[in-house]
Amino acid sequence: MSFLQESPHRRFNPLSGDWVLVSPHRTKRPWSGQIEPAAGASAPSHDPGCYLCPGAVRANGAQNPAYESVFVFDNDFAALQPHVTVEAIDIGGLLTARTEQGRCRVICFSPRHDLWLARMDAKDIAEVVEAWRREFVDLGARDDVNYVQIFENRGPMMGASNPHPHCQIWASASVPNEPAREDRFQADYLKRNSRCLLCDYLAKETQARERIVCENDSFVAVAPFWAVWPFELLLLSKRHLGAIDQFTEPEKRDLAAMLKSVCVRYDNLFQTPFPYTMGFHQRPTDGGDYPHWHFHGHFYPPLLRSASIRKFMVGFELLASPQRDITPEAAAERLRACSERHYLER
Amino acid sequence: MSFLQESPHRRFNPLSGDWVLVSPHRTKRPWSGQIEPAAGASAPSHDPGCYLCPGAVRANGAQNPAYESVFVFDNDFAALQPHVTVEAIDIGGLLTARTEQGRCRVICFSPRHDLWLARMDAKDIAEVVEAWRREFVDLGARDDVNYVQIFENRGPMMGASNPHPHCQIWASASVPNEPAREDRFQADYLKRNSRCLLCDYLAKETQARERIVCENDSFVAVAPFWAVWPFELLLLSKRHLGAIDQFTEPEKRDLAAMLKSVCVRYDNLFQTPFPYTMGFHQRPTDGGDYPHWHFHGHFYPPLLRSASIRKFMVGFELLASPQRDITPEAAAERLRACSERHYLER
Numbered sequence: 001m002s003f004l005q006e007s008p009h010r011r012f013n014p015l016s017g018d019w020v021l022v023s024p025h026r027t028k029r030p031w032s033g034q035i036e037p038a039a040g041a042s043a044p045s046h047d048p049g050c051y052l053c054p055g056a057v058r059a060n061g062a063q064n065p066a067y068e069s070v071f072v073f074d075n076d077f078a079a080l081q082p083h084v085t086v087e088a089i090d091i092g093g094l095l096t097a098r099t100e101q102g103r104c105r106v107i108c109f110s111p112r113h114d115l116w117l118a119r120m121d122a123k124d125i126a127e128v129v130e131a132w133r134r135e136f137v138d139l140g141a142r143d144d145v146n147y148v149q150i151f152e153n154r155g156p157m158m159g160a161s162n163p164h165p166h167c168q169i170w171a172s173a174s175v176p177n178e179p180a181r182e183d184r185f186q187a188d189y190l191k192r193n194s195r196c197l198l199c200d201y202l203a204k205e206t207q208a209r210e211r212i213v214c215e216n217d218s219f220v221a222v223a224p225f226w227a228v229w230p231f232e233l234l235l236l237s238k239r240h241l242g243a244i245d246q247f248t249e250p251e252k253r254d255l256a257a258m259l260k261s262v263c264v265r266y267d268n269l270f271q272t273p274f275p276y277t278m279g280f281h282q283r284p285t286d287g288g289d290y291p292h293w294h295f296h297g298h299f300y301p302p303l304l305r306s307a308s309i310r311k312f313m314v315g316f317e318l319l320a321s322p323q324r325d326i327t328p329e330a331a332a333e334r335l336r337a338c339s340e341r342h343y344l345e346r
Numbered sequence: 347m348s349f350l351q352e353s354p355h356r357r358f359n360p361l362s363g364d365w366v367l368v369s370p371h372r373t374k375r376p377w378s379g380q381i382e383p384a385a386g387a388s389a390p391s392h393d394p395g396c397y398l399c400p401g402a403v404r405a406n407g408a409q410n411p412a413y414e415s416v417f418v419f420d421n422d423f424a425a426l427q428p429h430v431t432v433e434a435i436d437i438g439g440l441l442t443a444r445t446e447q448g449r450c451r452v453i454c455f456s457p458r459h460d461l462w463l464a465r466m467d468a469k470d471i472a473e474v475v476e477a478w479r480r481e482f483v484d485l486g487a488r489d490d491v492n493y494v495q496i497f498e499n500r501g502p503m504m505g506a507s508n509p510h511p512h513c514q515i516w517a518s519a520s521v522p523n524e525p526a527r528e529d530r531f532q533a534d535y536l537k538r539n540s541r542c543l544l545c546d547y548l549a550k551e552t553q554a555r556e557r558i559v560c561e562n563d564s565f566v567a568v569a570p571f572w573a574v575w576p577f578e579l580l581l582l583s584k585r586h587l588g589a590i591d592q593f594t595e596p597e598k599r600d601l602a603a604m605l606k607s608v609c610v611r612y613d614n615l616f617q618t619p620f621p622y623t624m625g626f627h628q629r630p631t632d633g634g635d636y637p638h639w640h641f642h643g644h645f646y647p648p649l650l651r652s653a654s655i656r657k658f659m660v661g662f663e664l665l666a667s668p669q670r671d672i673t674p675e676a677a678a679e680r681l682r683a684c685s686e687r688h689y690l691e692r
């Protein structure tokens with residue numbers, strides 16, 4: 001369908017029910033706006049001023065162990081807390097609020113202050129995957145946790161408050177907006193079609209191939225048809241799995257390899273440590289039945305034209321609908337063409 | 347209710363159906379993340395390199411007139427275009443897209459390159475309001491326009507691609523996600539309560555007063571109970587009006603005065619030209635009946651702690667739910683305490 005590459009159009013996101021406006025004709029507009037600073041000089045492998053490094057004393061006085069692979073601890077400035085008294089108000093459906101229980105955890109990926117996923121060995125990333133699995137199981141088993149959100153903010157442009165490679169887990173009593181929306185749309189699709197939405201979607205992408213960036217035995221990375229961010233990717237498990245607790249050993253290794261492959265391609269695209277928000281959507285952990293849930297990861301990277309020119313999600317995007325210029329097909333093609341060998345290692 | 351000021355909780359947005367996570371206990375966390383550059387030195391009143399200044403030649407070869415108040419023209423790099431052939435695909439509800447018609451307009455607020463709303467006279471802002479009214483009526487009357495989105499991206503941090511004071515209008519054949527959601531929630535409220543959602547909400551806020559920042563005869567600026575951005579404001583008309591085409595002359599003047607008051611307070615808060623995205627939500631222009639629609643403006647400003655420390659809407663926010671640290675009540679109190687006289691004019 002040539003209008004997808006040539007005319008202004010809208011695409012529908014069947015996971016969220018939202019539309020994205022695509023303007024493929026618009027890539028040549030001038031830019032006198034903000035230029036992002038270049039990535040800083042290379043960091044030391046251990047930074048005495050970093051509170052995530054091994055041996056550091058954190059804000060609450062605790063000292064980090066001399067950890068050698070991953071290190072997991074409670075966030076010292078947790079947005080969610082356990083043991084919050086249940087209280088609520090509801091004034092005419094207009095002033096509605098409820099207290100929220102939960103827990104926030106931090107996972108350091110490596111003792112090395114100067115590494116990140118793209119520069120770690122797949123073998124070491126597999127340790128991170130195993131930590132995610134363990135945390136998902138442990139947090140999910142708690143009474144005050146019904147949903148576990150694993151996410152990484154990578155790079156200062158994406159609000160990472162510390163450059164040491166790490167991710168966070170916010171586990172909450174409620175299922176937040178986005179997974180709740182995806183839950184509804186996946187459940188509805190199963191009901192109407194007696195099949196899984198993302199299994200069906202993956203079948204269509206595997207046939208078309210034009211939006212697939214890379215794959216291995218267990219996972220596929222695809223620029224989704226409804227992508228919002230310029231180089232957004234959706235990571236899908238090939239098997240129909242609701243969450244990481246169902247992964248086999250090979251699947252854990254394959255997820256690590258897939259993360260490495262995606263992150264190296266990203267860094268190579270503009271020869272810069274590529275900023276992004278990344279995270280997984282998995283079935284809620286309230287003990288309910290979620291046959292419609294399909295494990296997936298979202299990568300939301302902001303860069304658009306170069307290491308210093310990003311896409312801003314502002315004005316029309318915040319008030320009306322997300323908008324993009326380059327098509328997901330063109331983005332997939334460029335990422336597919338990137339080497340799997342990191343530009344700093346050549 | 348003291349939990350609203352002390353405990354982690356969620357608040358419900360009755361306009362969108364989303365929840366925001368509020369963590370009032372969390373304002374003291376350390377920040378080793380990105381520090382925004384200070385606002386640049388003062389600009390010249392006319393910049394020969396600026397394609398929005400009077401007399402400038404634009405990208406498409408057209409020359410701007412020597413305009414003296416507002417200047418409106420078609421965006422040279424329009425995301426939406428008229429006369430797009432209607433085409434669509436829908437593969438199993440999974441690959442769904444349609445061409446989209448529409449028009450993009452640019453409105454320069456003033457010939458002066460060095461001004462912005464906070465530094466313009468309310469009398470001159472009233473000319474901008476009149477241009478919005480005219481554009482809303484003219485665009486809304488077109489067959490290929492069913493919704494008119496007026497918005498301003500203010501400041502490089504908010505992706506403004508040119509510092510000359512201006513806003514944009516993207517008018518489209520479809521009603522975009524956000525106004526479509528607000529349409530549903532407002533219609534539903536009217537159906538259930540036989541009253542307008544925002545009229546009822548305004549009555550509650552007028553009684554409570556703690557979230558109101560400023561008001562005049564026709565408008566109120568309130569930090570909404572469900573605010574996402576640190577200093578987010580909702581601008582409500584006191585009369586039940588669906589759109590700007592119903593404004594009286596005094597209401598147009600009062601909107602100008604209200605914009606001035608809000609923008610001056612914003613600038614005074616951190617003594618910096620305050621970045622924001624601002625825009626109006628109004629009834630669709632498809633000729634339908636929208637008794638439930640209540641005219642309002644949203645201000646989404648990113649600054650959190652100072653002129654150089656912003657709130658990042660990343661990780662948890664993108665993947666799960668928006669999260670905020672300072673409460674809307676505390677934000678309203680601080681903005682209420684700001685002078686209505688601009689810090690650069692003292």
Ligand SMILES: O=P(O)(O)O[C@H]1O[C@H](CO)[C@@H](O)[C@H](O)[C@H]1O
Binds near residue numbers: 508
């Ligand atoms: O139209 P501008 O000012 O060039 O661009 C700005 O506003 C647009 C509409 O919100 C966004 O799509 C762009 O990302 C932003 O940089």
Ligand SMILES: O=P(O)(O)O[C@H]1O[C@H](CO)[C@@H](O)[C@H](O)[C@H]1O
Binds near residue numbers: 168660661662663669
């Ligand atoms: O938790 P951090 O890294 O200090 O902070 C970062 O991630 C959080 C969760 O997405 C966001 O709320 C913050 O705005 C962001 O700066």
